[in-house]
Amino acid sequence: MSIRRDPLDPYDRQLVREGQPSPAGPRRSYLPDVPDESLLGQEVRRFEHGSRVPGFRDATDLTKDPSGVPDPAQVPVPAELRAEIEDYMSRYPDHRSAAIPALAAAQRLHGWCSPEAIEQVACVMRLTPGYLTAVVGFYDMLEATPVGRKTVYVCTNISCSLRGGDELLASLKGELGDDPDVNIRGFECLGACDIAPMASIDGTYVGPVAADEIPVLADQIRTGSDPLPAKQLVRRRVADAAANSDDVVRASTDTGTLGPVALGPDRPQDTVPAQTEGPSA
Numbered sequence: 001m002s003i004r005r006d007p008l009d010p011y012d013r014q015l016v017r018e019g020q021p022s023p024a025g026p027r028r029s030y031l032p033d034v035p036d037e038s039l040l041g042q043e044v045r046r047f048e049h050g051s052r053v054p055g056f057r058d059a060t061d062l063t064k065d066p067s068g069v070p071d072p073a074q075v076p077v078p079a080e081l082r083a084e085i086e087d088y089m090s091r092y093p094d095h096r097s098a099a100i101p102a103l104a105a106a107q108r109l110h111g112w113c114s115p116e117a118i119e120q121v122a123c124v125m126r127l128t129p130g131y132l133t134a135v136v137g138f139y140d141m142l143e144a145t146p147v148g149r150k151t152v153y154v155c156t157n158i159s160c161s162l163r164g165g166d167e168l169l170a171s172l173k174g175e176l177g178d179d180p181d182v183n184i185r186g187f188e189c190l191g192a193c194d195i196a197p198m199a200s201i202d203g204t205y206v207g208p209v210a211a212d213e214i215p216v217l218a219d220q221i222r223t224g225s226d227p228l229p230a231k232q233l234v235r236r237r238v239a240d241a242a243a244n245s246d247d248v249v250r251a252s253t254d255t256g257t258l259g260p261v262a263l264g265p266d267r268p269q270d271t272v273p274a275q276t277e278g279p280s281a
């Protein structure tokens, strides 16, 4: 049986029943005027598992029951991770808003958002693993597969690309590509275009990275030492001389949070000349 849309309102329909011409003109169909028989027996296209909706990366196994909120008695959660997640949850009116920092915390602990990591976050936040898996799948700084613990993002967006960002990425990949501890990839604008071409090494921004500095930088990444200290954004002098300070902070590779860094007598030389007073008027 075909489906037709009747454009007549009840008043017009009554006129037609009485044999009068319809004000709306001849009856129309918004579907192709095909014989009813041609629609009979046609099968609706089905995807895997009989669904009429295609799956997303085949991630869902519909032969299993959906996972519910994990039972705290059956999911051991490290105390520090639990405390950190609960702290994040306490900062938002809706505790689900803490999903991203909570997953990031689990990722720092496990190295990636593994099924175990997601289960632990779900247990503390009283959410289903499916809810959190959707968040992991959307945000590309949350890793859905195992990766190296050292994270290197090389910006290849417009400003960095114009100043050699693509070459920087290719060279660093050439130097570090076979190191399983390093997760290196190109990234969209990291918001430090004034130091293009730049990279984020475990959260520490460095740039502009010159071609002859790449082997040194690769070695520092490999050994876990401070990357290009004189090229770090956090140590860069600003125009307001009064705002410059040696009490710099940098991202901690352990926690991903900011913490103080003691600068000893080996403090690196700044590459930007110190600001001088201009001529008085």
Ligand code: FES
Pocket: 155, 156, 157, 158, 159, 160, 161, 188, 189, 190, 191, 192, 193, 194, 196, 198
């Ligand atoms: S384009 Fe590279 S930081 Fe903005």
